[in-house]
Amino acid sequence: MVERSNKIIKKLDGANMDIDLVTEESKISWDQDKCPWNQKDETNEHKCAEKNVSICPYFCGIEYLDKVLCSYPQKNPSID
Numbered sequence: 001m002v003e004r005s006n007k008i009i010k011k012l013d014g015a016n017m018d019i020d021l022v023t024e025e026s027k028i029s030w031d032q033d034k035c036p037w038n039q040k041d042e043t044n045e046h047k048c049a050e051k052n053v054s055i056c057p058y059f060c061g062i063e064y065l066d067k068v069l070c071s072y073p074q075k076n077p078s079i080d
């Protein structure tokens with residue numbers, strides 16, 4: 001049994017993440033949406049989070065299990 005309660009879920013700062021929506025279809029067995037910024041720029045260079053490097057200004061987090069929360073084309077409103 002899996003318990004789902006905010007009392008047992010911790011929010012931990014400082015994750016060093018690699019997150020993107022640019023994996024070739026042939027390398028994964030699930031559907032993957034496209035990054036709207038990459039679509040606009042006709043590239044695959046934009047990544048949501050790049051380990052040790054950067055986090056996209058439109059990245060607003062992850063919803064379980066693997067949904068990217070993206071505010072493109074408005075920057076994440078929690079960024080000053």
Ligand code: SF4
Pocket residue numbers: 021034035036037038046047048049056057058059060068069070071072
């Ligand atoms: S956060 Fe949005 S705009 Fe930024 S790389 Fe991810 S999907 Fe693209």
